[in-house]
Structure formats: structure tokens, C-alpha cells
Amino acid sequence: MRLEPELRLSRVTELTPERLSELGVRGLLLDLDNTLLPPKDAGPLPEEVRRWAEGLKAHGIRLALVTNAKPHRVRWAAAALGVPGAGPVAKPLPFGFLWGLKVLGLPKDEVLAVGDQVFTDLLGARLLGLRFALVEPLAEDALPHTRWLRGLEQRYRKGGNSMKGKPSEGGET
Ligand SMILES: [Mg+2]
Numbered sequence: 001m002r003l004e005p006e007l008r009l010s011r012v013t014e015l016t017p018e019r020l021s022e023l024g025v026r027g028l029l030l031d032l033d034n035t036l037l038p039p040k041d042a043g044p045l046p047e048e049v050r051r052w053a054e055g056l057k058a059h060g061i062r063l064a065l066v067t068n069a070k071p072h073r074v075r076w077a078a079a080a081l082g083v084p085g086a087g088p089v090a091k092p093l094p095f096g097f098l099w100g101l102k103v104l105g106l107p108k109d110e111v112l113a114v115g116d117q118v119f120t121d122l123l124g125a126r127l128l129g130l131r132f133a134l135v136e137p138l139a140e141d142a143l144p145h146t147r148w149l150r151g152l153e154q155r156y157r158k159g160g161n162s163m164k165g166k167p168s169e170g171g172e173t
Pocket of ligand 1 (some may be wrong): 031032033034035115117118
């Protein structure tokens with residue numbers, strides 16, 4: 001199993017309806033912290049993210065939150081986005097993504113999982129054979145175990161310079 005994302009993104013908002021259509025994607029399973037907003041952010045959902053989600057929904061793209069965040073944050077974010085959400089789901093274990101696939105009601109190959117962490121989000125998606133987009137984390141985490149994973153990820157990101165379908169964009173940017 002190769003731990004390589006199908007896409008690498010700076011921001012989740014790069015996933016426009018047009019781009020998703022080109023990719024044949026009709027549903028997203030979204031991570032929350034560091035993917036949609038900075039972790040522990042108690043403020044309102046960023047307007048840019050809210051509008052992005054509304055735009056996708058208006059184009060018939062189905063969205064669900066699959067996150068390791070605490071229940072109150074999951075409920076808050078799901079309500080703010082107007083999408084179903086589950087968490088904490090202990091990614092990379094498969095239960096959250098399996099729930100998400102069921103909720104979206106789409107074939108697996110039309111679903112893209114999106115997240116910022118290699119060893120929870122990407123690994124969990126790959127264990128189920130899900131397509132995956134890796135986004136740059138919005139903020140550094142303060143949790144020791146996350147910092148430790150980030151260290152491993154840095155090494156991984158430096159080693160992985162290929163971008164599937166975009167051979168001209170190799171190397172670090
Ligand atoms: Mg995250």
C-alpha cells in the first residue's frame with residue numbers, strides 16, 4: 001500500500017465544483033481541525049469555508065464531516081455547515097469513513113476524503129481504498145503526540161514529491 005495522496009492542496013477551498021467534476025468526485029468526507037479551520041478555534045466558521053461548502057452543495061456535491069474532534073465541536077461544525085458529521089471517529093480506524101460512505105450514498109470511487117494528517121486521515125482513507133486529498137495544515141498543533149506525528153510527516157512530505165496526474169509539479173512548492 002502506497003501512502004500517497006491523489007491530490008496535494010494548500011487550502012481545501014481549492015476543491016472547486018469544476019475541479020471535482022473533472023475528477024469525477026460527487027462527495028467529500030471532510031476532516032475538521034486544520035483542514036476546515038484552525039484547531040480549537042471557538043469563533044464562527046470562516047466565511048470563506050462556509051461559502052465554499054455552500055457552493056459545493058449548490059452544485060450537488062455531498063459533504064460529510066468525519067473527524068477525530070470532540071463531539072461538541074463536531075456538532076457545532078456540522079450545524080454551521082449544514083452537513084452530517086461524525087466524531088470522534090478514531091481515524092485511521094475505518095468506522096468513520098464507513099459511516100461517511102453510507103451517509104453520502106455514493107460509490108466509493110466518486111468520493112474523495114480530505115484531511116491534513118498523513119497517519120490518521122490519509123492512512124485511514126487508504127486502508128479502505130478511498131481516494132484522498134492532503135491539505136496543508138492551517139495551524140501547528142500544540143498536542144505532543146500530534147507534534148511527534150508532524151515530525152514524521154515532514155520527513156514523509158519531503159520524501160514524497162510526486163503528484164499523481166500532475167507530473168509537472170514535482171518537488172516542494
Ligand atoms: Mg485534521
